[in-house]
Amino acid sequence: MSRRKFNVAVVGATGAVGEQIIGLLEKRDFPVEKLKLLSSARSAGTVLRFKGQEITVEEAGPDSFAGIDIALFSAGGDVSKALAPHAVRHGAVVIDNTNAFRMAETAPLVVPEVNEHMIGQHQGIIANPNCSTIQMVTALKPLHDRYGVSRIIVSTYQAVSGAGAKAIDEMLRQSKEVLEGNEVKPDILPVSSLPVKHQIAFNAVPQIDKFQDNGYTLEEMKMVRETKKIFGDDSIQVTATCVRIPVVYGHSESVYVELKNDYDLEEVRGLLSDAPGVTLVDDPASQSYPLATEAAGKPDVFVGRLRRDLDHPRGLNLWIVSDNLLKGAAWNAVQIAEIVAAGKE
Numbered sequence: 001m002s003r004r005k006f007n008v009a010v011v012g013a014t015g016a017v018g019e020q021i022i023g024l025l026e027k028r029d030f031p032v033e034k035l036k037l038l039s040s041a042r043s044a045g046t047v048l049r050f051k052g053q054e055i056t057v058e059e060a061g062p063d064s065f066a067g068i069d070i071a072l073f074s075a076g077g078d079v080s081k082a083l084a085p086h087a088v089r090h091g092a093v094v095i096d097n098t099n100a101f102r103m104a105e106t107a108p109l110v111v112p113e114v115n116e117h118m119i120g121q122h123q124g125i126i127a128n129p130n131c132s133t134i135q136m137v138t139a140l141k142p143l144h145d146r147y148g149v150s151r152i153i154v155s156t157y158q159a160v161s162g163a164g165a166k167a168i169d170e171m172l173r174q175s176k177e178v179l180e181g182n183e184v185k186p187d188i189l190p191v192s193s194l195p196v197k198h199q200i201a202f203n204a205v206p207q208i209d210k211f212q213d214n215g216y217t218l219e220e221m222k223m224v225r226e227t228k229k230i231f232g233d234d235s236i237q238v239t240a241t242c243v244r245i246p247v248v249y250g251h252s253e254s255v256y257v258e259l260k261n262d263y264d265l266e267e268v269r270g271l272l273s274d275a276p277g278v279t280l281v282d283d284p285a286s287q288s289y290p291l292a293t294e295a296a297g298k299p300d301v302f303v304g305r306l307r308r309d310l311d312h313p314r315g316l317n318l319w320i321v322s323d324n325l326l327k328g329a330a331w332n333a334v335q336i337a338e339i340v341a342a343g344k345e
Contacts, residue, residue, distance in 0.1 A: 131328025250292030
């Protein structure tokens, strides 16, 4: 990594992903000259620690980015749309963790293990993909390179932390209410513009984000569009069903992929074992497979339950798990920041 030091801003510093980003910048010894922590007016004034120093969080505004070299955004799409252009205007490279710029032609959509080469094509903004997309394409990258991918069918089982701290609190509160035999009062999930809310404790809610006119949710369409853009291949057929389940950290995915060429299952295992950022956990004889509880707090994407499809000769089934706040968000963003920093040596 570059040893030149950089002025870094974290927008959404008090949120779950923002806190993870700050922790990773410290853990990775990112070359920070000055760290500026930004948030909404509601959270401004909060004091956070970085490398033993106390830093007061400031309210984010258009002029917050003077002198900033790298700005990591994780405060919601509306904030990114309003403030990221100002950060670029001040000369910062923006790494945005929201949906605001993911499909913009001028913003590369980057997973370093998949398409690091796209980082150099940015025009000020680099987009971080959706958490569920990141872990899937990381696992499928070596298969895409070796055999080609024609079709993906994915069902996700996503942790409540993907909906924020309030969703975690709601799940824990509801679990207590159920176990004590009390009435369950849902307030947060599913997150949408409609007033209807559903119990998440001991339940599975087949809605993440708002429904679109085609009957899919926005989360599902993110996976469809982002996968095609990241792989640079609009011919890949992708369909997704995204489900919220009562797990705190770690998204799980059942992925069926049709490859363009014949494959050898042992070769697939070897490819995944050697893939950067991927850990293969696949030993059915010992009931060894990826679990959300074991992926939580770890940066890798875990893959297992590899098996040939029973009907399609080039069909392959996989189980993919990753910590949605780390590889699915903060770690992917910090990886990009490290590459940007290295390029500025």
